[in-house]
Amino acid sequence: MPAMTDTSMNTNMHSAFTREIGRLRDGLLKADLSDAKATSGLTRRYKFFSITLHQHHEGEDTLQWPVIRPKANPHEITVLDAMEAEHEALASVLGAVDEDFKTLSANSDKDQVAARLDELDTVLLGHTQHEEREGVAIVQKYFEEDDLKAFVKFSRNSQDASLVLPWVSDGATPAEVASTWAMIPAPVRLFVKPMLTRKYTRFTKECGV
Numbered sequence: 001m002p003a004m005t006d007t008s009m010n011t012n013m014h015s016a017f018t019r020e021i022g023r024l025r026d027g028l029l030k031a032d033l034s035d036a037k038a039t040s041g042l043t044r045r046y047k048f049f050s051i052t053l054h055q056h057h058e059g060e061d062t063l064q065w066p067v068i069r070p071k072a073n074p075h076e077i078t079v080l081d082a083m084e085a086e087h088e089a090l091a092s093v094l095g096a097v098d099e100d101f102k103t104l105s106a107n108s109d110k111d112q113v114a115a116r117l118d119e120l121d122t123v124l125l126g127h128t129q130h131e132e133r134e135g136v137a138i139v140q141k142y143f144e145e146d147d148l149k150a151f152v153k154f155s156r157n158s159q160d161a162s163l164v165l166p167w168v169s170d171g172a173t174p175a176e177v178a179s180t181w182a183m184i185p186a187p188v189r190l191f192v193k194p195m196l197t198r199k200y201t202r203f204t205k206e207c208g209v
């Protein structure tokens with residue numbers, strides 16, 4: 001079975017996570033938190049981001065790193081250990097931001113929530129850059145197309161998974177947009193892409209972010 005060489009969806013998602021933190025931060029700072037509609041829109045958008053990020057890491061932790069570990073050499077094992085430890089560190093920062101958004105109200109301290117989003121941004125970027133620097137080459141070496149199928153299937157079961165492709169494309173480079181939509185076979189993409197894009201545009205409008 002050939003090893004996987006195209007890991008662009010992983011890196012495209014990393015860029016999308018970073019862009020989304022910026023979007024949520026701007027949306028938070030602009031929002032009038034005494035307006036229930038604005039607050040619930042922001043919370044809904046954050047929830048989508050958090051679920052998608054949790055799902056991304058859970059997929060890597062349960063369906064990617066364990067498949068690779070038995071094949072990896074000692075140096076590669078230390079990288080895999082670092083990936084798992086970084087996911088744990090991220091989960092704890094993410095958990096704190098989850099709490100902030102769950103309890104978002106006129107009483108929330110916007111600057112404090114924004115500072116926590118900044119912290120999440122820093123920790124996430126540290127991890128995704130490390131993963132792209134050292135982890136991706138290991139994935140490309142050992143992860144097989146069949147392993148990827150299981151990973152993709154798991155990702156598609158995520159809540160609001162239908163928003164993921166247009167969301168990853170939002171603000172992405174033309175190359176990122178092309179490789180993101182290439183996840184769907186061309187004949188199906190023809191009608192699915194406009195449908196999902198409309199759904200995402202509606203979601204963005206309803207959230208107000």
Ligand SMILES: [Fe+2]
Pocket residue numbers: 010014056060131
């Ligand atoms: Fe990743």
Ligand SMILES: [Fe+2]
Pocket residue numbers: 057060083087127131
């Ligand atoms: Fe990761």
